[in-house]
Structures are given as structure tokens and as C-alpha cells.
Amino acid sequence: MTMSLPQGVNALVNVIDRPIAAYFNSCVHCGFCAEACLFYTETGDPRYTPIHKVEPLRKVWKQNFTFWGRLLRALGLSKPLTLEELKEWQPLVYDACTMCGRCSTVCPLGNDITYMIRKLREGMVAAGAAPEDLEGAAFRTLTVGSPMQVTLETIKATIRHTEKETGIKVPLDQEGAEVMMLLSSNEVGLYPEIMPALARVFDKAKVSWTLCSTAYEATNAGIQIGSSDVARTLVQRIVDGAERLRVKIVISPECGHAYTALRWDGPNLIGRPYGFKVLHITEFLDQLRAEGRLTTSGKESKRITYHDPCQIARRGGVVEPPRNLIKMVADNFVEMDETGTANWCCGGGGGVSSIERAIPLRRRVFSKKKSQLDAINVKKVVTTCANCRHMIEDGVEYNKMDVEVVSLTEMLAEHVQT
Numbered sequence: 001m002t003m004s005l006p007q008g009v010n011a012l013v014n015v016i017d018r019p020i021a022a023y024f025n026s027c028v029h030c031g032f033c034a035e036a037c038l039f040y041t042e043t044g045d046p047r048y049t050p051i052h053k054v055e056p057l058r059k060v061w062k063q064n065f066t067f068w069g070r071l072l073r074a075l076g077l078s079k080p081l082t083l084e085e086l087k088e089w090q091p092l093v094y095d096a097c098t099m100c101g102r103c104s105t106v107c108p109l110g111n112d113i114t115y116m117i118r119k120l121r122e123g124m125v126a127a128g129a130a131p132e133d134l135e136g137a138a139f140r141t142l143t144v145g146s147p148m149q150v151t152l153e154t155i156k157a158t159i160r161h162t163e164k165e166t167g168i169k170v171p172l173d174q175e176g177a178e179v180m181m182l183l184s185s186n187e188v189g190l191y192p193e194i195m196p197a198l199a200r201v202f203d204k205a206k207v208s209w210t211l212c213s214t215a216y217e218a219t220n221a222g223i224q225i226g227s228s229d230v231a232r233t234l235v236q237r238i239v240d241g242a243e244r245l246r247v248k249i250v251i252s253p254e255c256g257h258a259y260t261a262l263r264w265d266g267p268n269l270i271g272r273p274y275g276f277k278v279l280h281i282t283e284f285l286d287q288l289r290a291e292g293r294l295t296t297s298g299k300e301s302k303r304i305t306y307h308d309p310c311q312i313a314r315r316g317g318v319v320e321p322p323r324n325l326i327k328m329v330a331d332n333f334v335e336m337d338e339t340g341t342a343n344w345c346c347g348g349g350g351g352v353s354s355i356e357r358a359i360p361l362r363r364r365v366f367s368k369k370k371s372q373l374d375a376i377n378v379k380k381v382v383t384t385c386a387n388c389r390h391m392i393e394d395g396v397e398y399n400k401m402d403v404e405v406v407s408l409t410e411m412l413a414e415h416v417q418t
């Protein structure tokens with residue numbers, strides 16, 4: 001599988017479907033979506049109004065799918081979109097959108113603006129107008145197996161370290177195991193302590209689990225860049241691995257978009273239902289808790305809050321499981337002002353964290369998370385997405401805040417009863 005060759009701006013015509021046409025037709029330009037987007041609220045810049053970000057798509061829709069648009073174009077009174085114009089839009093479509101889905105929840109007309117941005121990205125990939133940083137990540141995932149060049153050898157080395165540190169065997173390619181665990185390259189590369197944490201928790205709960213040598217990476221760079229072809233190939237890789245090992249459950253790790261890509265987009269991408277269940281790690285751990293297989297001891301001493309990753313809470317529907325788990329080990333848990341499905345993004349989802357030139361903007365819009373954290377005066381933030389963790393750690397460091405950022409799985413592993 002390779003990425004398709006650029007087709008020019010005409011590629012945008014092909015991504016316009018009935019929902020997109022209906023959304024453009026119904027938009028009343030009320031601006032409500034602006035107030036839902038942290039890129040607008042934190043900068044006040046009207047270019048960051050969500051519906052404005054899809055302006056090239058509107059132009060193509062108008063010129064190709066409306067009577068007046070076609071007439072004006074035929075008379076030479078409206079100029080077609082050029083590839084240069086489309087590329088100029090790249091910082092709005094990619095750097096200034098985390099695909100957090102918040103705008104779609106507030107539009108009074110029900111316009112799914114996040115879907116429109118996703119479709120515009122699809123057109124931009126086909127037109128050859130996507131950011132080089134994301135193209136590189138997609139290419140590495142297809143060729144090496146991971147966007148951060150985490151190879152099978154890296155995984156095997158991490159397994160060796162984990163077994164040495166914990167004394168627990170980490171199964172690889174264990175046919176007939178109940179559960180296949182995926183990892184995200186962010187976790188392996190930045191937070192190698194995740195594998196020992198998983199090993200400890202699964203061992204105590206007596207989970208029959210395995211890693212897979214042909215499908216260890218959960219990250220789906222295809223979803224981030226907006227290429228269904230790449231996304232499909234990466235989902236298929238996991239499906240093939242799970243079917244080869246005959247597992248019953250595939251667990252998506254602490255990574256936001258990996259979960260929505262595999263659980264919600266995956267079956268549509270490959271055109272059939274899976275023969276196994278997909279759960280986010282917090283859903284699985286919460287099941288173990290409910291079955292009495294996960295017991296903990298001791299409590300966290302610090303005041304703690306939870307950051308909902310957009311793809312897991314708003315887009316994925318997983319809100320209660322992480323809270324059930326945190327409450328097992330924390331008496332002093334407080335919520336931020338807008339949480340769950342109404343949460344605010346860390347600022348680095350949707351591929352933004354992989355775009356180097358977006359760093360200043362990302363840090364600027366972190367002011368939303370900073371003000372949320374300052375308001376409740378917490379010293380510890382728990383989250384369930386390694387990308388959110390990384391982005392919040394960066395924001396905390398940049399703003400010299402006295403806040404620790406931790407993974408929920410790792411925090412639980414510290415409290416698992418021995």
C-alpha cells in the first residue's frame with residue numbers, strides 16, 4: 001500500500017457528498033461554532049472559526065454543485081480554486097484543528113463540522129496539499145510499522161526490559177490468548193514504563209493476553225492526515241493480526257485517535273464487522289474492577305483531576321470507566337469545569353502534535369487547559385492518552401506550572417494489590 005499520487009484540486013470535488021452539501025446549504029453563519037473551538041476562544045482570531053476552516057470546500061461545492069455557482073463559473077465571473085490557494089489553507093485545516101469534535105456538538109443546525117474538516121483533509125491529501133510532517137508520519141507507519149520508527153526490535157527490547165524489571169512474562173504472538181494488547185509509539189518512545197504497568201495489572205488480574213509481532217502499533221496516521229486508504233491499511237493490519245492469533249478482544253491503548261480509528265471507523269473502512277471486540281484500556285480495566293479482579297491498596301495523597309481525551313470521551317463515548325478507576329485510588333478527586341463530552345482539548349490532537357511549525361500556536365491555545373487547571377488548584381492530572389499526556393506535560397513545563405501529569409494505567413499499577 002502506498003499513498004496515492006496527487007490529483008490536483010479536482011480531488012476536492014470527489015469528497016463532497018450529500019451531508020457536506022446539506023451542511024453548506026443549512027449554515028446560517030451564526031458563529032456558535034467559533035465559541036466551541038479553543039483555537040478561536042484562545043486567540044480571538046476569526047480565521048479560526050470552525051466553519052471558516054472549510055472555506056475551500058465551500059468554494060468547490062458552490063462552483064460545482066449549485067446553479068448560481070456553475071453559472072458564474074461558466075461566465076468566467078468566479079475563479080476556480082488553485083492548488084496554491086489550497087496549500088495556503090493548510091495551517092487552518094491541519095495546524096489549527098485537533099479534530100476534537102466540539103464544534104459539531106454546538107451547531108444549532110446539526111452540522112458536523114468535524115466531518116467536513118475530515119473530508120477536506122481527505123481532498124487535500126489527494127490534491128498533494130497535506131503537511132509534509134504528517135505525510136512523513138503516514139509513510140513511516142506504512143513502511144517501518146510506526147510513525148515514530150518503533151520497530152519490532154524496539155518492542156522486543158522493551159519486552160526484555162519489562163520482564164527483567166517485573167519478573168513477569170510478556171507474551172508475544174500467543175495464539176488463543178483472550179486479549180491482544182496494542183501499544184502506541186508515543187507510549188513506547190516517550191513512556192516506556194507503560195509496558196511494565198500493563199504487565200503488573202494483567203498479571204494480578206490473571207488476564208490471558210498477548211502482544212502481536214505484526215500488529216503492535218495502534219496509532220493510525222491515516223486518520224490524522226485524512227487518508228482513508230492509509231487508515232484502511234493500518235486497520236487491516238490489526239484485524240489480520242487479531243484473526244491470526246484468534247483473540248476475542250483487542251485493546252486500544254492510552255491513545256485517543258487510535259481508539260476511534262479502530263473501534264468506530266475501522267469496520268466501515270474495511271467493509272465488514274470484526275470477529276472480536278474492541279475496548280479502550282480503561283473500559284477493559286473497569287470491567288476487571290467490576291468483576292472484582294482488579295483490587296488496589298492505598299490512596300493518592302495529591303488533589304487529582306482527570307483530562308478527558310476528546311477521542312475517548314466526546315468522540316468515543318468512554319466517560320465513566322476512567323472515573324470509576326481513579327476513584328479506587330484517589331479520595332481527593334475534583335472535576336474541571338467542563339469535562340466528559342464537553343471537555344476542552346489538550347491542543348495537540350488530530351495530528352497537530354506532529355506538525356513542528358504548529359508548536360507556538362499549540363502552546364498559545366494551551367491557555368484553555370491552563371485556566372481550567374488553575375481554577376481547581378490541582379497538583380496532579382491523570383489522563384488516558386499518551387499524546388494528551390505529552391501535550392499537557394509540554395504546556396505545564398512551558399508555563400512553569402507545578403502539576404504532575406500521569407497515565408491512569410500506570411497510576412493504577414502502582415496501587416495494584418500484591
Ligand code: SF4
Nearest residue numbers: 027028030031033107
Ligand atoms: S454553528 Fe453551524 S450554522 Fe452556525 S456558523 Fe457554525 S456551522 Fe454555520
Ligand code: SF4
Nearest residue numbers: 037097098100101103
Ligand atoms: S474539531 Fe475542534 S479544533 Fe477542529 S474546528 Fe472543531 S472545535 Fe476547533
